[in-house]
Amino acid sequence: MLEIKNLHASVAGTEILRGINLTVLPGEVHAIMGPNGSGKSTLAGVLAGKSDYEITEGSVTFNGMNLLDMEPEERAREGVFLAFQYPVEIPGVNNMYFLKAAVNAIRKHRGEEELDAVDFLQLVKEKMKLVEMDQGLLNRPVNTGFSGGEKKRNEIFHMAVLDPKLAILDETDSGLDIDALRVVAGGVNALRSPERATIVVTHYQRLLNYIVPDIVHVLVDGRIVRSGPKELALELEANGYAPAATLQSTRS
């Protein structure tokens, strides 16, 4: 589904990603862990099409398409979803109105009929339950005045409604208390399917107790230095990232 080859990316002339190789197959859940500044969020942003990054080398193929050539909305319509680390507050843009526009842009692209207000509401009601979303938040401006937990729930709620093929969760656990974490993780787990791939970007192992990955990658200094089964996360939790980083430097 997703194939990243030797991906290099810079921000304002500073190289952040320095040769990422990663293959994700349908149905898989990959966790990308790493210390602060290792390039985790940059990778997520590059995949979603954020324009702050300059791709200097390498390729990203998504279902046979050159992802790097596509506009952010084209990626979303093809099924790439990014749950933001910091969902932005957009005062004045109604959450429901926005989400309906998004759903219908995606449906239109897929050649499906656009949803009318009734069908959309039906879909929303069904998906809200997944993340125990408060109905009151639906008619508020996007994320405006939401608590940290509500924003993250809203992200997973968007994911549920938009039904992506590849979901990238960028530090969805940050700032969540344990109850909110359970709810959010529960939502993500409910959305696991053989057709959908998920990349979970996180700093902490705790999230992976709830969203159990198939493969864990360790990202240090813009490179994936180790990959392994879910137990690798526990090892990192116990020993920190330093041994992994050392491993990387001895390798290179």
Add this chain to the structure above:
Amino acid sequence: MAQTTLSTDYLATLDQLAARLPALTELRTAARAAFHDAGLPTVELEDWRFTNIAARLLRLEFVAPTADAAAQSDAVETFSLGGLASSRQLVFIDGAYRSDLSAAENLPAGVTLTGLADALGSQPELVTSLLGKYAPFENAPEAAFVALNTAGFTDGAFLHVPNGVVVEGPIHLLYLTTGAATTAVHPRTLIALGEHAQASVIESYAGPDGAAYLTNAVSEIVLGPAAVLDHYRLQREGNQALFVHTQHIHQDRASAFSTHTLSIGSAMTRNDVYATLAGEGIDCVLDGLYMPTGKQHVDNHTTINHAAPHCRSFEIYKGILDDQSRGGFNGKIFVQPDAQKTDAKQTNQTLLLSDDAQLDTKPQLEIFADDVRCTHGATIGQLDQNHLFYLRARGIGPTLARQMLIHAFAAEALERMKLEPLRTYLDDILFAHRPKELFVELSEPVSLDLATP
């Protein structure tokens, strides 16, 4: 610099116009003299620095109001707000009241809603006791347009709501200019609400594209104790028009006034609002939204005079400037020595959609009382790239994403609107695609023979 002068022909015309409303001769003679002495304001005046109207307006003429009703009914239909006030809509063609195109139905007993010339005939004492009392022109040249309007209007709207009477549902005053060659029209509006009276009024101004004309409107609004007026003005003049509107509001104790100023059309717009809060416990809301594109120019000036204690004023003006358009905002708040416990809040926010658009903003607070809360803030920014990316990352295309964010920015300037049907109507027209080409090519300055008498 080109500067407007007046020919004796023009003064003769003003004299002829004055003769049409003999009850007002004294007032109009004084106004004519004030205008003649001062001439039009130039950019050397601080309050007119950003709006060089004198350079665009070299000679003024009047046209006789047309009697061709059939030709106007299309325009009336176009600008009648989707019929939301069809049973109470007064139509003015080139400043003259047209009862044949108007409706004033289902009004409570005692309410007068008619043309100003008619009202001068039927209730001369009431009209002359109010008219010109609240819109001063002595401080010309700043008030030159008020002087000119006072000297030159032939008709206008008169609404009087007696004590205790509530008019439910909106009243629409529709001023249409036909745009016959180089015309100047001077619509005049007089609204007086008695004690505890209530009304909702929309003034709208519109005209055809392609015609260089001047609309120079003056509105006087007088609110008695505890009166409530919900007021709107919607400007949709043609793409070559010059539009100047001066609005004076005089509020008595415990009255509530709110107005929304929405500027859509015209090549050059100048709006002045003066609110005098003359009694205790007054609420005053002045909100505005302007969205110039192409080479449009919109300059908004507001003055709120807190003359009594315990009054509140709130003001949000939002500008969305595209292309090479130019915007101006000047917000004056005076708090007089007696006006303790004043609560005044002023906000001017601007969204620049183009590198070539330009805004001048100037808050001006003069506070002579010591126990008050007065805040003001001005921001100028561009569309937030993080917001755009968030919307696009959910599959929404860049055009719609931009539209959603522009709409969202504007929303705050409209959210205090009480008249929901008007708000819905505006949502459609404000954000409908306006071809910017319409506002790019300005006509030559309106220039005829000005040197020879």
